[in-house]
Amino acid sequence: MKAELLGGECCVVRGREAISTLHDGRECFGTVKLGERGVDDASVFGEAFPEGSPAREYRVELRLMVEEEIYLATRNRIEVLGLDREAHWASALRRVENFDSKYQVYDHMRSKGYVVKNGIQFGVEYLLYRGSPDDFHAEYCCLVKIGDLSWKRVKTIARLAQDVRKRLVICEVHRGKVFEMIVDDSFQRPPDVIASAKRKFRNQSIAETARKRPKITISSS
Incomplete structure (x- = not known):
């Protein structure tokens, strides 16, 4: 073709x-x-x-x-x-920009059976559908984490996604594998973990196996 x-x-x-x-x-x-x-x-x-x-x-x-x-x-x-x-x-x-990581997430979501479309109107890389967008609403807004990701941005996108009856899934590529973390509007600001007031949030990504996987880190700024 x-x-x-x-x-x-x-x-x-x-x-x-x-x-x-x-x-x-x-x-x-x-x-x-x-x-x-x-x-x-x-x-x-x-x-x-x-x-x-x-x-x-x-x-x-x-x-x-x-x-x-x-x-x-x-x-x-x-x-x-x-x-x-x-x-x-x-x-x-x-x-x-950063096509390598974005494509790995795209391929990963396609392999899970989703129809993957551009999500720029919601401030994310992709929208995930269970079928044709003509017949289904998107279930997820998919944000690809590249570099630092602030709590404020995550909170804003999660709230927007919830307003249109979608959930936010953050994906990060690590050593050729894609890891996921689902976030909703109740996502709380990361706590202080260092005396100097630097805030870091670490949350175990959703695992498809019991094996320990890397964590997706979101800054508190």
Whole structure:
């Protein structure tokens, strides 16, 4: 299945069959958009845009998140024209800050059965759905912890998530593994643990096994 990187930034897939395969059903990759002007002889919008509608003057395309295009390419489900695997990965690192860690979290959540979408409107990396966003509300806001993470930011995002009936899950990548901590609005400010008034909070991440795992640390600032 062919994909194209437009302007070195946005990866798109065209054609009714290809778009339907990736976007419809359980996996729900990408976002269907109207692209360039031109005759689209197999509109995925069907009856939504009847004959004579101005929308039919545009081609239909599926626009992929960077994480989605890498996920699909590494599984040989799409081939990005003009880029081999190494060049494609280098392109992703250039386009998305801290992409390595973010992609590991994306892949981890996909492996758990979630549909993973962009969460920028809630101040997080991802929104996690149990099915198509057309049929389900997101269950979780997923924040990827990179570097210091303040209590104030966590509290703010947790409150926002709760207001829209979602839960906040903080993910951190450590030695190639993803660790999770679920936080709600009752999350308390970390206590003083050092006489100099430096505050640090350590909370054991949710473990999928009984083996001890690293802790996600949140500062009190």
